[in-house]
Amino acid sequence: MSDNNQFEPGEQPKASWEPEHEGAAGGAHFRSEVNELYGHEQAGRHLTALLTDLGERNLYDAAAQCNRCGYCETSCPTYMLTGRETISARGRNQFVRMLVEGRTKSPDAAAESFSTCLLCGACSSACYAKVPTPDIVLEGRRSLTGYGDNFFARAAVNTLLNAPRLFAFWLKLAYLAKLTGLPRLAAKMGLYDFIGMPGLAEAEGAVNKVPLRFASELLRRDPELGTEGKKQLGWAYFAACGPNFLFTEVAQATVRILKKTSGPGIFVDNQCCGLMAHNYGRLDDAREFARRNILRYEELKAEHGDFPVIADCASCTAFMKGYEQLFTGDADWRPRAKAFAAAVKDILEFIPAEKAGRADPAALAAAGTVTYHDSCRACHGQGIRQEPRAVLHKLAGKNFRELPESDWCCGGAGAFAFTQPELSNKVLDRKLRNIASVQAGTVVVGATSCLAQINAGLRAAYPSARAVHYSVFIDEVAEKT
Ligand code: SF4
Numbered sequence: 463m464s465d466n467n468q469f470e471p472g473e474q475p476k477a478s479w480e481p482e483h484e485g486a487a488g489g490a491h492f493r494s495e496v497n498e499l500y501g502h503e504q505a506g507r508h509l510t511a512l513l514t515d516l517g518e519r520n521l522y523d524a525a526a527q528c529n530r531c532g533y534c535e536t537s538c539p540t541y542m543l544t545g546r547e548t549i550s551a552r553g554r555n556q557f558v559r560m561l562v563e564g565r566t567k568s569p570d571a572a573a574e575s576f577s578t579c580l581l582c583g584a585c586s587s588a589c590y591a592k593v594p595t596p597d598i599v600l601e602g603r604r605s606l607t608g609y610g611d612n613f614f615a616r617a618a619v620n621t622l623l624n625a626p627r628l629f630a631f632w633l634k635l636a637y638l639a640k641l642t643g644l645p646r647l648a649a650k651m652g653l654y655d656f657i658g659m660p661g662l663a664e665a666e667g668a669v670n671k672v673p674l675r676f677a678s679e680l681l682r683r684d685p686e687l688g689t690e691g692k693k694q695l696g697w698a699y700f701a702a703c704g705p706n707f708l709f710t711e712v713a714q715a716t717v718r719i720l721k722k723t724s725g726p727g728i729f730v731d732n733q734c735c736g737l738m739a740h741n742y743g744r745l746d747d748a749r750e751f752a753r754r755n756i757l758r759y760e761e762l763k764a765e766h767g768d769f770p771v772i773a774d775c776a777s778c779t780a781f782m783k784g785y786e787q788l789f790t791g792d793a794d795w796r797p798r799a800k801a802f803a804a805a806v807k808d809i810l811e812f813i814p815a816e817k818a819g820r821a822d823p824a825a826l827a828a829a830g831t832v833t834y835h836d837s838c839r840a841c842h843g844q845g846i847r848q849e850p851r852a853v854l855h856k857l858a859g860k861n862f863r864e865l866p867e868s869d870w871c872c873g874g875a876g877a878f879a880f881t882q883p884e885l886s887n888k889v890l891d892r893k894l895r896n897i898a899s900v901q902a903g904t905v906v907v908g909a910t911s912c913l914a915q916i917n918a919g920l921r922a923a924y925p926s927a928r929a930v931h932y933s934v935f936i937d938e939v940a941e942k943t
């Protein structure tokens with residue numbers, strides 16, 4: 463199928479464009495060194511190699527693993543909702559190949575193709591060769607001139623990296639401002655468009671409550687989470703930014719269920735995992751976040767021996783499990799990143815069903831019909847599907863109903879809901895219809911982006927149901943002992 467006269471699947475492009483060529487619409491540019499993507503000479507901006515199921519590959523060879531069979535097309539939400547070849551996995555991989563070869567008909571179409579990808583990974587799950595399309599798309603995005611150069615995004619990442627306490631202070635000021643209703647007014651007045659961050663208006667609407675005390679502040683004060691007097695650790699809790707800065711009840715619930723089921727543990731007192739920097743064009747910053755977390759892990763390991771690092775946002779957990787890919791060109795850090803990644807576990811996979819306890823009948827009745835949404839970075843990113851279901855079956859019994867298309871993305875996808883609101887809402891709409899079809903009262907999720915996105919949708923379209931994080935559900939429903 464032709465899409466905007468770009469290319470047919472399998473077609474060799476007939477026209478070429480020069481790097482730095484301006485598209486017909488005067489929009490997208492690619493950096494002049496675009497062909498160096500092949501050689502990965504821009505180490506600060508591009509990955510040295512991609513770790514694929516078929517081995518370590520450079521970008522071109524990774525994209526070339528896509529044989530354009532189309533088997534993944536029906537798994538791709540953006541393709542299914544639009545029918546457009548250029549915004550399918552096959553189209554995206556082909557655009558990257560053409561970019562590296564220095565040939566494409568329209569840089570604007572390539573930019574659109576990359577920016578509309580949810581990075582959900584459903585295509586990779588469906589693909590026999592397990593082509594890592596999300597990683598390939600991210601490399602394509604990083605080749606866009608100006609990608610990740612927004613002043614406010616850059617300031618946020620820099621402050622989070624270099625002055626985390628200042629970041630926390632600014633965030634609290636923003637939350638206080640939200641409580642006054644000013645951000646809603648700013649959104650209505652179009653101020654976010656003015657500063658080049660229209661997505662903030664969507665973000666403002668997606669969040670309906672904000673904490674004035676962050677999880678890390680609370681956990682640092684918990685005497686049971688200190689390292690003193692502890693030899694072996696059953697677990698170490700890693701506070702990802704979502705549970706730390708926004709959904710603090712998730713962090714607290716995770717720690718409570720870990721204490722109850724898994725023996726003594728500690729709070730890592732970690733840095734951001736680096737995912738935000740990684741996905742928004744700041745690879746060097748992502749590496750620095752990763753190095754700091756690895757160092758912290760090594761320091762604790764020297765004192766306590768092996769222990770699992772538990773996080774409760776599937777996006778961050780999946781990213782940390784892939785830290786090795788950040789350091790493929792670094793002989794010192796690569797094995798250290800691999801060792802850290804091996805210790806990382808998602809709370810979704812960590813609690814065995816036999817330790818989940820029994821459900822409190824009143825709490826279970828209040829939950830109504832319980833269903834489970836497979837967060838993309840849990841199922842596609844980490845292969846976690848059965849473990850949380852075993853726990854939910856045990857706790858909810860006959861109240862559990864399988865969600866149709868449970869691994870269809872919710873459209874949250876990090877900042878996708880804010881950068882591509884129209885497409886995001888279409889993806890979400892299908893999720894909400896499926897939730898309504900099982901008459902769910904409670905939708906259990908494993909990532910904080912899904913929590914914000916599905917709850918925003920439910921509040922508007924199906925307010926008798928709510929989404930809750932897996933840890934919060936267990937904490938609420940399991941009998942207190
Ligand atoms: S990504 Fe995989 S399944 Fe999809 S078209 Fe390419 S080879 Fe086929």
Ligand code: SF4
Binds near residue numbers: 537551552580595596
């Ligand atoms: S990551 Fe998701 S949106 Fe992107 S090509 Fe794959 S299935 Fe489609």
